[in-house]
Amino acid sequence: MSPRTKALFAALLLLLPIVAVGFDWSLGATLLALFALVAAAWVTTLTSLTARQSSPGYVLETISMSHFAEKVRWCLDVLGADYRESTWIGTLGAFYLGRTVPKLSFRTGAVQSTIGNSAEILRYLWGAHGSDPAAAFLAPSEERAALEKRIDRAGVSLQIWVYHHILDDRDVALRAWGADDERVPAWQRSMIKLLFPIQRFLIRKSFKINETNYQRACHYIDELLADIDTRVSDGRASILGDAEPNYTDYAFAAIMGLWLQPQHYGGEFGVRSHIDEAARPRDMQNDIARWREDYPKAVGFVETLYAHRLTREAQQA
Ligand SMILES: N[C@@H](CCC(=O)N[C@@H](CS)C(=O)NCC(=O)O)C(=O)O
Incomplete structure (x- = not known):
């Protein structure tokens, strides 16, 4: 499941009691909504687990303007890596999700892996691509x-x-x-x-x-x-x-x-x-x-x- 989808489910879960009180839902209706939400999260997790992916398909999580993200982005460009960016607004992720950017997500076997911190990301890229002469830098x-x-x-x-x-x-x-x-x-x-x-x-x-x-x-x-x-x-x-x-x-x-x-x-x-x-x-x-x-x-x-x-x-x- 992507970080954005995870954040969305977390936000919906937090909002559920407020909506239930605001719209005067019965206990049964609230439990039903909760069950639907958990089931949707589970199906999404299963779908992403079984999804086929042909390339490493790097996703670089960034904020609009980040010099640490630019450091990693530049190295990905020089490497000629296949990646896309997921751009967040500044500060929200740090203070409400406890994460910094850059963060690099990619597929390793059947699971999705994620690394944070620019230096560690570059060490991973070296480990993964080191045998390629283009990665010598x-x-x-x-x-x-x-x-x-x-x-x-x-x-x-x-x-x-x-x-x-x-x-x-x-x-x-x-x-x-x-x-x-x-x-x-x-x-x-x-x-x-x-x-x-x-x-x-x-x-x-x-x-x-x-x-x-x-x-x-x-x-x-x-x-x-x-x-x-x-x-x-x-x-x-x-x-x-x-x-x-x-x-x-x-x-x-x-x-x-x-x-x-x-x-x-x-x-x-x-x-x-x-x-x-x-x-x-x-x-x-x-x-x-x-x-x-x-x-x-x-x-x-x-x-x-x-x-x-x-x-x-x-x-x-
Ligand atoms: N040591 C970290 C520093 C990362 C960092 O401070 N990133 C800032 C952006 S430059 C950040 O995540 N800010 C949080 C946010 O705005 O959500 C690294 O090298 O990646």
Whole structure:
């Protein structure tokens, strides 16, 4: 059963007592509705268990704008993997289903498997496709794993940075969460507008959005940018000095793409919820301008990688 269908059954189950009271249902009618719901969930589970699937058929669960999802999406594109995206509205899944994105679902034997966390997803892809020469860029090493950890930590710092700047502006925050993104189901887009004050409160609490944490986040981002800026200043193709880019290079570009917003961000699937330049708060624009000025080599490295960002279609052409 897909995560969306599971969420739908859970929501219906929660709503059932409210509907029963609201419409003054008898105990018999309520039990009947409950039985019908459980039976429908069971049939759906059985159907998905017996469904035939010819390819791994990866499903990448994302939210409208996620730099961690972009990291995995880019690697799937370079790999030429067969996948589709399931796009959720931002924050709802995290706070009501307890899951983060990216999440990758696929068929393993008779069952559906799911992995969360971008680093673990990439390790799975390496395990599953490692014998294919096209997957060589996914090969992990101690050095690559250490760099990936630093990049991922900068990804979290960027979440603090972005929320520090946009949470006070309802329209900008809603747009970043995908309220205008047509790939997101309409009911989720309506929910986020309704729940906005709660979501903002939860984000503020969970990311500890305050001046000190913002400064700490900027410091960490600066440190990584400075290091990469030095490393790539000799014009190398890969941060760690390899002849070809590997997954750490795509990860760095994807994570920094959150604020650089290069044209091909999101690849074939695009990223519709840009925080438009004009809508960006002044302080956010200042940070971006400073990073561009202080780290031109790192910025150039990301932009060059994005200029060659292969979509699945271009890969197969
Ligand atoms: N360490 C995780 C971080 C994932 C993460 O923080 N994802 C954010 C989006 S960038 C998320 O799931 N937010 C929850 C939501 O908006 O529903 C990874 O590498 O995948």
